[in-house]
Amino acid sequence: MSASKSSSDNARNVLMDKIVSLCKRRGFVFQSSEIYGGLNGCWDYGPLGAELKKNLKDYWWRRMVRDRDDVVGMDGAILQNRSVWQASGHEKTFSDPLVDCKETKARFRADQIFYTPAIIGGDSHGYVSITESPSMEEEAQQKIRKIQKKGGIKGEIAPLDLKPLTEATAEERAQIPSPNATEPGTLTEPRQFNLMFKTYVGPVEDDKNVTYLRPETAQAIFVQFKNVLETSRVKPPFGIAQIGKAFRNEINPRNFTFRSREFEQMEIEYFCRPEDGMRLLDEWLETRLKFYEEIGIPRDKLHILDVPEKERAHYSKGTYDIEYEFPFGVQELEGVAYRTDYDLTKHQEHSGKPLEYFDPNTKEKFIPHVVEPSAGVDRTVLALICQAFDEETVTNDKGKEETRTVLRFAPRMAPIKCGVFPLLKNKPELVAKAREVQEMLRVHMNVFYDEGGAVGRRYRRQDEIGTPFCVTIDFDTLGENGDETKDTVTVRERDAMTQERIAIKDLLGYLLERIS
Numbered sequence: 001m002s003a004s005k006s007s008s009d010n011a012r013n014v015l016m017d018k019i020v021s022l023c024k025r026r027g028f029v030f031q032s033s034e035i036y037g038g039l040n041g042c043w044d045y046g047p048l049g050a051e052l053k054k055n056l057k058d059y060w061w062r063r064m065v066r067d068r069d070d071v072v073g074m075d076g077a078i079l080q081n082r083s084v085w086q087a088s089g090h091e092k093t094f095s096d097p098l099v100d101c102k103e104t105k106a107r108f109r110a111d112q113i114f115y116t117p118a119i120i121g122g123d124s125h126g127y128v129s130i131t132e133s134p135s136m137e138e139e140a141q142q143k144i145r146k147i148q149k150k151g152g153i154k155g156e157i158a159p160l161d162l163k164p165l166t167e168a169t170a171e172e173r174a175q176i177p178s179p180n181a182t183e184p185g186t187l188t189e190p191r192q193f194n195l196m197f198k199t200y201v202g203p204v205e206d207d208k209n210v211t212y213l214r215p216e217t218a219q220a221i222f223v224q225f226k227n228v229l230e231t232s233r234v235k236p237p238f239g240i241a242q243i244g245k246a247f248r249n250e251i252n253p254r255n256f257t258f259r260s261r262e263f264e265q266m267e268i269e270y271f272c273r274p275e276d277g278m279r280l281l282d283e284w285l286e287t288r289l290k291f292y293e294e295i296g297i298p299r300d301k302l303h304i305l306d307v308p309e310k311e312r313a314h315y316s317k318g319t320y321d322i323e324y325e326f327p328f329g330v331q332e333l334e335g336v337a338y339r340t341d342y343d344l345t346k347h348q349e350h351s352g353k354p355l356e357y358f359d360p361n362t363k364e365k366f367i368p369h370v371v372e373p374s375a376g377v378d379r380t381v382l383a384l385i386c387q388a389f390d391e392e393t394v395t396n397d398k399g400k401e402e403t404r405t406v407l408r409f410a411p412r413m414a415p416i417k418c419g420v421f422p423l424l425k426n427k428p429e430l431v432a433k434a435r436e437v438q439e440m441l442r443v444h445m446n447v448f449y450d451e452g453g454a455v456g457r458r459y460r461r462q463d464e465i466g467t468p469f470c471v472t473i474d475f476d477t478l479g480e481n482g483d484e485t486k487d488t489v490t491v492r493e494r495d496a497m498t499q500e501r502i503a504i505k506d507l508l509g510y511l512l513e514r515i516s
């Protein structure tokens with residue numbers, strides 16, 4: 001592997017560290033239960049993170065539900081009757097393969113451990129293993145070189161052939177060391193670990209009262225399909241949309257909020273005639289890609305994976321993963337899946353309740369087929385932050401070069417739309433006018449009033465949290481330099497750092513046009 005690959009991996013880690021640290025420092029994301037040492041896989045959104053997340057969810061709801069005639073919303077319970085999870089197959093099969101290292105006590109997902117032959121010929125030395133990462137090829141090679149050097153082992157380094165541990169034969173597995181051990185024989189056999197959090201309904205903790213925190217929002221939609229159909233003026237093709245929490249007891253939460261144990265999903269189940277499924281799958285992919293562009297994630301940072309049949313759920317006739325180029329690798333943001341009539345059929349079977357639709361035009365009954373765009377809120381928020389993060393060298397007031405950190409959010413996603421500053425905090429007339437402007441704007445958008453420090457410093461603080469506009473009230477506003485500039489303010493734009501003089505009466509229109 002070339003030196004440039006290594007330095008680019010390093011740069012990506014540094015970038016991710018900077019993003020995580022900014023998130024904490026400015027109140028986007030905190031470790032959950034931090035003062036007690038945290039809870040692995042759980043995160044709390046601080047004041048700015050909560051605004052960002054809300055903007056994302058509201059915009060999704062607006063574009064996917066309110067702007068369309070064919071999609072309605074619902075808000076289902078997190079706890080459902082256990083039968084839901086039995087019918088959907090989650091109780092039996094919603095699991096990941098788990099392996100333990102007996103020596104180091106580390107725990108891995110078997111499909112996230114990759115192995116490759118190490119040295120061939122000479123004193124042949126079996127395999128090395130490594131956990132999945134964008135730099136795993138290089139890390140594997142380093143590991144092999146180390147083994148060779150340390151042990152003075154002769155023979156040739158084998159060509160790299162990384163495969164997931166789940167593909168290893170029993171014989172191979174016996175020779176594969178754990179990623180953090182050197183000698184083989186410490187990894188346990190992979191065993192299936194169910195990802196659902198189990199709980200009990202009511203005071204008695206026995207098997208009759210077991211249920212689970214939902215691992216996806218979709219099932220509540222399927223089981224309420226008939227109620228929605230009968231109470232709303234919709235008929236196939238139509239969709240039911242939902243945003244809500246989901247819980248998965250992930251074996252290895254990692255990459256900041258990317259893989260969490262508690263997270264939120266934005267899902268649509270789109271019900272249609274069987275013959276329209278494949279066409280609608282492609283249409284929904286386009287609709288969703290357009291959405292990402294609208295929130296500021298450019299198409300060229302998204303990858304579309306047409307999931308091969310052997311990796312799809314057995315009932316899916318087609319699945320696209322929409323992936324984003326995160327600093328830690330290209331990873332899934334959303335799955336768009338054609339699920340056929342699998343879910344409704346299963347629930348009809350298990351509940352004994354008919355879930356067909358009678359089409360009055362064709363006079364036939366059928367179980368609708370379903371196309372499901374299923375997106376992660378937290379992963380999209382993380383993508384928005386990664387995409388927005390930028391550092392540039394600028395010259396400050398004193399003529400010195402400094403680094404400007406700026407989050408270049410699309411204005412409609414920005415947690416704060418406008419900063420409002422009086423030029424000086426000890427001039428009551430400036431403060432009063434600035435408060436007036438704040439009151440006028442806050443009805444329409446999230447504004448932030450700041451009177452502390454030099455205006456340049458205040459701009460920088462807003463740049464760092466992605467505020468697209470800042471308004472400064474100065475002596476010109478008060479009319480001290482003539483009537484021409486009276487009741488005008490300076491509007492400073494985040495990205496180009498340009499400043500414009502705008503009349504207060506035009507300010508709201510000016511901002512609304514640029515933020516909605």
Ligand code: ATP
Pocket residue numbers: 216248250257258259260261262263264265332333334335374375376377378379
């Ligand atoms: P992965 O393969 O990354 O575990 P998945 O294919 O199991 O994801 P789905 O079951 O398709 O995910 O869930 C739909 C969406 O929910 C995902 O695209 C993702 O955005 C989000 N999601 C799933 N699991 C998590 C998690 N542990 N943390 C955060 N978001 C998640």
